[in-house]
Amino acid sequence: MRIEKLIKDKYGLLYSTELLLSIILLVFIIGIIANLSDDLSEKIGVEEELSSIEDIAIESSDYLLNNPGNPDNWEDDESLDIGIVSSNIIPGLAIKNKYVDNGQFYIEESGDDNVIANSISYRKLIKIRNNYDLLIDRNLFNDSFKSSMAVYPLNSEIGPLLMGDEFDDESDDNNIAVVNRTVKCDYYSNFVVYNFNDFELLGDNYYREEICNHDSDSKLENHSNDERSFWLCKNFRIYKKSLEEYDYLLISEKCVKNSNSYWILENLNKPNDNKQRLNDEVIDLNPFFVKDLENSSNEIYSIHFNIEKNHLNDFKAVLVAIPKNMTDSLISNNELKYEYFKVQDVNFLLKIAYK
Ligand SMILES: [Zn+2]
Structure with a gap:
């Protein structure tokens, strides 16, 4: 054995085997490094692209x-x-x-x-x-x-x-x-003429500032707040001409039917006490205005709401004026809902x- 080894050494066989192994190993290592660096640069490249996108x-x-x-x-x-x-x-x-x-x-x-x-x-x-x-x-x-x-x-x-x-x-x-x-x-909050939930911000401290024609007319029910309920009264003018351009709608939140609220819409020159229960989410007011403005170019109207104090949170309503050419698309897109008239x-x- 010993002699054989010596002979191999003599001929440099062992040395060349080591060299060959070393070369193979080196090539292998270089290959790994090259692969790694390829991967690395690729990764860096991707990250650069990603951060820029x-x-x-x-x-x-x-x-x-x-x-x-x-x-x-x-x-x-x-x-x-x-x-x-x-x-x-x-x-x-x-x-x-x-x-x-x-x-x-x-x-x-x-x-x-x-x-x-x-x-x-x-x-x-x-x-x-x-x-x-x-x-x-x-x-x-x-x-x-x-x-x-x-x-x-x-x-x-x-x-x-x-x-x-x-x-x-x-x-x-x-x-x-x-x-x-x-x-x-x-x-569609820019279509809102009136937002009827003022008291939401004030709760029990709500005090109606708007003058109501029912306060001064002894023949009519008084609209002062009482123990049980709030009155919310707003006056506004409607021009006959604007009925050709806009649909005036009273839109309430879904739960309005639980609020036990009543409402009155009247021409200030023809006041009345005809309270109606507010049940519908969408009420088209144009037919009323068209009929009332038959012989007049404009009138002042008043809308009054009576809301039970213990159902305040169920009452949310807006008066909106929607350009007539848009109403159909709102209906077909299911957008004629209270929530679409608030900033969200x-x-x-x-x-x-x-x-
Ligand atoms: Zn009133």
Whole structure:
């Protein structure tokens, strides 16, 4: 044995075997390192791409939520209704020149260009949904990305709004960025003429400030609050001409039938005490106004509600004026509901990916 080993050593056989093994090992190690570094650079590459698509998604949603879009009132462009979209329109969702109070948006008188942070326009959302390819894919993203938007209201009485491009399953999950923000959406709150839940803010301390014609007319039931109930009375003027443009509706929350509330609608020149129980969620007031304004161009009306103190939470109602050309679409979309006339908290989602 010993001699054989010596002979092998002599011929360098052992040495060459070691060298061969070393070379194989080295090649193997180099191969592993190369593979590892390939993997590593690939991973770094993916992460770089992902962080940039995330940056784009964040920037895009910040832009959409904080800008009203260009030009001003772009959503009023009638061509949008027939699918013609000017390449000059850069859509934004923010609401301009209004402020929020008592759960409603109001038009600001000062006329400055204030934008309400994180408050989005339902009307603009609908225009975007109907023209997504051109307004978002082309005008906002220059056809470089595919994207989708979704609005999920926190109030379950309102349905979600989904729009944009289709994303096929999880195949390219790593290249998709999603931004989720909680914002306020105005829905149809700008159609509200009166919000009839003032006392909600004051509870038992509610004091009616509005003058009621029943207080001063001894022939009529007095509308002062008593132990059992509140009276809520509002006066407003209706023009005959406006009946051609608007549907005046009294819209109450679903549980109004539990509130044991009564209401009176009267022309101030023809006062009455005809209380009716408030049972219906939607009451069309136009037939009453049309009949009453037959021989007059305008009249002042008063609407009175009597609400039991221990059923306050079941009484929520609004008087709305809906442009006549929109009423049918509200009905067919199941949007003629109290909740659609309030500002609502919603989750806004923007999903974006390279094409
Ligand atoms: Zn009254």
